Every structure is written in structure tokens, then in C-alpha cells.
Amino acid sequence: xxxxxxxxxxxxxxxxxxxxxxxxxxxxFVIVGPLASLGVWSVAERWTHGSAWPQRFGLxxxxxxxxxxxLEPLRLGVTIAVIVxxxxxxxxxxxxxxxxxxxxxGRTGVLxxxxxxxxxxxxxxxxxxxxxxxxxxxxxxxxxxVLVHLVGGLVFAVWTMTAVFRSIGRDLEEAAWDLGASxxxxxxxxxxxxxxxxxxxSAVLVFLYSLDEFTGTLLVGAPFVTTLPVYMYTASVGYELxxxxxxxxxxxxxxxxxxxxxxxxxxSEYLVFFGQL
Amino acid sequence: MVASFTxxxxxxxxxxxxxxxxxxxxxxxxxxxxxxxxxxxxxxAIPACGWLRAxxxxxxxxxxxxxLFVPFVVVGHALRVFLxxxxxxxxxxxxxxxxxxxxxxxxxxxxxLLGAFRSVDESYLEAGRNFGASTPRLTRDILVPMAAPALxxxxxxxxxxxxxxxxxxxxxxxxxxxxxxMIDVYYRFGQHGDFATASAxxxxxxxxAMGAALVYARRLTAS
Numbered sequence: 001x002x003x004x005x006x007x008x009x010x011x012x013x014x015x016x017x018x019x020x021x022x023x024x025x026x027x028x029f030v031i032v033g034p035l036a037s038l039g040v041w042s043v044a045e046r047w048t049h050g051s052a053w054p055q056r057f058g059l060x061x062x063x064x065x066x067x068x069x070x071l072e073p074l075r076l077g078v079t080i081a082v083i084v085x086x087x088x089x090x091x092x093x094x095x096x097x098x099x100x101x102x103x104x105x106g107r108t109g110v111l112x113x114x115x116x117x118x119x120x121x122x123x124x125x126x127x128x129x130x131x132x133x134x135x136x137x138x139x140x141x142x143x144x145x146v147l148v149h150l151v152g153g154l155v156f157a158v159w160t161m162t163a164v165f166r167s168i169g170r171d172l173e174e175a176a177w178d179l180g181a182s183x184x185x186x187x188x189x190x191x192x193x194x195x196x197x198x199x200x201x202s203a204v205l206v207f208l209y210s211l212d213e214f215t216g217t218l219l220v221g222a223p224f225v226t227t228l229p230v231y232m233y234t235a236s237v238g239y240e241l242x243x244x245x246x247x248x249x250x251x252x253x254x255x256x257x258x259x260x261x262x263x264x265x266x267x268s269e270y271l272v273f274f275g276q277l
Numbered sequence: 278m279v280a281s282f283t284x285x286x287x288x289x290x291x292x293x294x295x296x297x298x299x300x301x302x303x304x305x306x307x308x309x310x311x312x313x314x315x316x317x318x319x320x321x322a323i324p325a326c327g328w329l330r331a332x333x334x335x336x337x338x339x340x341x342x343x344x345l346f347v348p349f350v351v352v353g354h355a356l357r358v359f360l361x362x363x364x365x366x367x368x369x370x371x372x373x374x375x376x377x378x379x380x381x382x383x384x385x386x387x388x389x390l391l392g393a394f395r396s397v398d399e400s401y402l403e404a405g406r407n408f409g410a411s412t413p414r415l416t417r418d419i420l421v422p423m424a425a426p427a428l429x430x431x432x433x434x435x436x437x438x439x440x441x442x443x444x445x446x447x448x449x450x451x452x453x454x455x456x457x458x459m460i461d462v463y464y465r466f467g468q469h470g471d472f473a474t475a476s477a478x479x480x481x482x483x484x485x486a487m488g489a490a491l492v493y494a495r496r497l498t499a500s
Contacts, residue, residue, distance in 0.1 A: 020334055027325070027340045034359040034380065035347070041358045121441035121486065123459045124479025127466045212348035214444050219467070229350045229444075236354045236448060245358060248351045255346035 035252070041245035070231070070247065076142070077227035081210035083146050088153040088206045089161075089199070096161025097187065101170065126219045133220055140224040148216040153206040160205060164198030165191065208254055304481060306455035310371050311439035314378035315432055321379070322386035327416025330394040331402070338391070345384035352381045353448025374457065377445045382435045389434075393427035394420050437486040458482050 129148060130139055138144035168191060176186040192199075214229035221230065228251050236244035322341075329338055344352070356377035397420055405415045421428065446457035456464075458478060466475035 016332075020337075023325075023328065023334070024337055024340075027337045030321075030380075031340045031343050031383075034352075034355040035343075037359040038351075038355050121459060121462075121479060121482045123441070123443050123462050124476060124482065127462060127472065127475055127479070130466075131472055212350075214348065214350045219463075222467075229348065232354060233350055233444070233448065236357065241358055244354050248354050251351050252347055255348070256343075258346065 038245045038248050038252075041241055042249055069243070070250075073226050073228050073231040074250070076225065077211055080142065080146055080149060080227065081207045084149040084153050084210040085203050085207045087146070087150055088157040089203055092154060092157030092161045092202070093192075093199070095158050097165050097191065099158070099162045100165035123215055123219075126216045129216075130219045139220060140222065142225055145217055145221045145225045145227070148220045149210040149213055152213065152216065153209055156205045156209055157202050160198060160202040161195070164195045164202070167198075168194045204258060208258065211254065212251060300458070300461055300478060300481075303455050303458055303461055304485070306371065307440060307458045307482075308485065310375050310457060311378070311436050311442075313371070314375040314382070314439045315436045317375060317379035318382045318386050318435055319428075319432065322383060322390050323421065324413065324416060326387055326390040326394050327420050328412055329391060330397075330420060331412045331415060338387070341387035342384050344381050345388065347381070349381060349442065349444040350448065352377055353445040356380060356445075357449050371455075373449050374446050377449055378439045378442055381445065382438065385438075386431060386435060389427065389431040390424070393424035393431075397423045433489050436489050440482060440485055440489075458485075 126148065133139040133144045133147075138147065172190050172194075173186045176190055177183070181189070211227075212229060213227075214233065217225065217227050217230050218233065221227070226234075228247055232244050232247035232251065235241075235247060325337070325341060328334075329341075347355070356373065360373060360376075401419050401423070402415055405419050410418070441459060442457065443459040443463065446460050447463070458481065462475045462478045462482070465471045465478060
């Protein structure tokens, strides 16, 4: 009795398992396949046309990259990203707080204004920025690239900081005001510490955006500012596929790490922003 | 924007004439590639998300979100080296660009669609299941119709993003034949120094993105 009752149940669970394994295999091939080929390319010392697999493997390109060529773009990219992150947050904290708390007239308008460049093609905007920058002597300089990244980074930062401040109830701050704290003091001792996790998430977003930003850097930074994505592009177009693959893996690493660590903590509205990197 | 109407200081439509003469084919090409990419994205994302809605399965959901964290340039390069040893013809063709764009946008589509599908009330699915409907059937007849507005918004978002894509076509494109619009803007500006025509091309791209949004708004008000 028991066995006959269990039998169909077991059968479906085996079937379900098989389906799950099948779907997982397809998803893994589709998603991981291209990324894995980066890994294969990065250790392929010799892979001639027409061959299905590299003829010789080795870490030569990794050691070469990590010792010389690659360190300068990495250092420059990280420096720019740190400056952009600090500046964006310094601007976005008061701005986000104001947008979340105060009845600023045209609040929706301001938020929409920030979103507009994301929804429309960015390249023409970068092109006209480059032209203006030539006039001011900013084209091809690090401050020029910082400025371009800052405009994009502010979008992420203001949006997330507004959401963060909005999610913090205002009763605690009101209690502080009742006890005689000034607006600034209530903000500094109550709202800001409560917003810290969101602040960190926002900082990480802006940092990654700046590190991975390609189009604006290519236009404004050319030919003197070479960050990692630009370096990778130059290598890939010059058919130095191994060098490009090593760079690609390094570029992907922070994002992948973040996905693994923060998937549980990041809200989906933040995740949407990553689609634009 | 203003620059697109001026040439040598005079107000003119000549720049749009240049666009019309040289780039009509590229406009059609861009729209076609973006449409193909959007269709491909949804052809994968809809069944996958329907399946995930019916039975949550963490590993697959995680994998689907991975492309969100891979920057566009890296996607372009990855798909290029993935395809070129095995199907070299695909690595530098419109299909390759569409494929790479679809790969990149799969993460965004999965995120948006799963959210939309999960907000469909469980009782509808239960009712469907009681009549013996399979998961594909549930997806087609319940989830997709009920999440239609959200689906349309994500489709337009993804379509305009593909229209505006620059780094993927730059990595995977070829030297000859029709190009994606953003590549044209880049070369017009960067190599010909022709900012006026580049702006006109940019305005055309804006109009296309806006056109997609308008088509959607029309359909909303019609129904």
C-alpha cells in the first residue's frame, strides 16, 4: 500500500529533478559559456584559426599583465572611481535627503531629469560634452573623465539615497526635534547612521559604475586617459585577444564578487541600475 | 541638439539631408537588430521566468541575473571570443550583435519579468493547475496576459537600450556594410569631426527611442 502510494510521488520527483538539472545545464551553458571562454582565452598561449581548442596553455599573459602593462590603467581607473564616488556621495547625501524629506517643488521633475539621460542614447550627449570640454581644455584629462563619470554616478547615487532616506521613518527624527535637537544635529546623529547600509550600497554602485564606464571615457578621455575598459577595447580590436580576456576577467571580478556577497541584501531596484553598466 | 540644425553658423536642415542620404540603411539596420535582440531576449526570458515563477529554483535565477553585473564592453568581447573559434561567421554579423545584446539584457529582463510574474496572484495559477495546465500553458495563458503592461514597459526599455548600444557593436561590428547608429555617431564625430551630422544622427536615435515609447502609450490608451 505504502509503496504503491509512494511510487508516483517518487517518479514525479525524479522527473522534476531531471527537468531542473536540464534547465540548469542550459542556463549554465548560455550564461557561463561566454564567460568561461574568457577564462580559456586568458590562458591560451597559442590558439590558431580553425582549431577548436587552444594548442598550448600557460599563464604567460597573466604574469605579463599583472607585472607591467596593466597596472597603470588599473591604478588610474581606481583613482578616478574613488574620486567620483566621494564627490557623488558628498553631493547625493544632502540632495537625496532633501528629495526624500522636504517638499521640494517639482520633486518628481528633478528625479525624472536625473533618469532622462539613462533612458536615451548617451553617446550623442558624450559627444557634445567632449566638444565643450575641448573648449575648456578638459578633453583628454583626468578631471574631464571624472566630471563625465560624476554626471552618470550622481544618477545612481541620488536615486538610491532618496530611496534610502525615504525608507527611514521620520518619527525618530521628529522625536529628536522635540527634544530640542537642531535639524542638522538630528540628521547627523539619527538619519545618517541609519542610512549607513544604504550609503555603502550606493557607494559600491557608483564605484563600480565609474570603474566599468567605457563610452564616456573613450570619448572624453581619448587619447590620454586609458582606464581598464578602454585598455581592453584597444587590446581586443588589435586582436590581442588574450590580453583583452585577462582585462575582461579583472573588470568583471568586482561585480561578480558583489553579486555573490550582496545578492541577499541588495534590493531589486538597485539591481536594475546594474543593467546600465 | 541645436547643432544638428546649424552648419557654418546658419540655420539649415542640410544635416538631416546628409543623414537621409547616407544613413537610411543604417537606421533600418539598427531598428532591425534591436528588434531581433529584444525578441530573442523575451523568447528566452518569458519561458524561463514562467518556469521560475511556477517553481522557485535558486541556482537558475542566480545565473539569469549574472549578465546584470557584466559590463557591456566585457559582454562584447566575451561573445566575440566565445563565437569566433566555432562560428566565425556569427561573431561579426548582425546576428552576433543581436545575440550579444540579448545576452546582456537577459539579466534585466529576468529581473523585471520575475517581479511582474510574482505579483500575479497564486490563486489564478492554482486554478489553472487544477484544470491540468502545464507550466508553458500557465505562462502563456495566465502570466503573460496578466503581466502584459509590465512586459510592454520592459520591452520598450530594452529596445531603446539596444538602439542606443555602442560598446557591443563596437566590439563585434565589421568594417563594411551597414552599422549601428551609435557607431555612425562615433565615427562622424571622432574621425570626420563632423559634429553637426553626428548630432542629427543622435536626434534621429532619440526620435526612434521616443517612437517606441509612443507606440506603447498609444496602445495603452487604445485598450
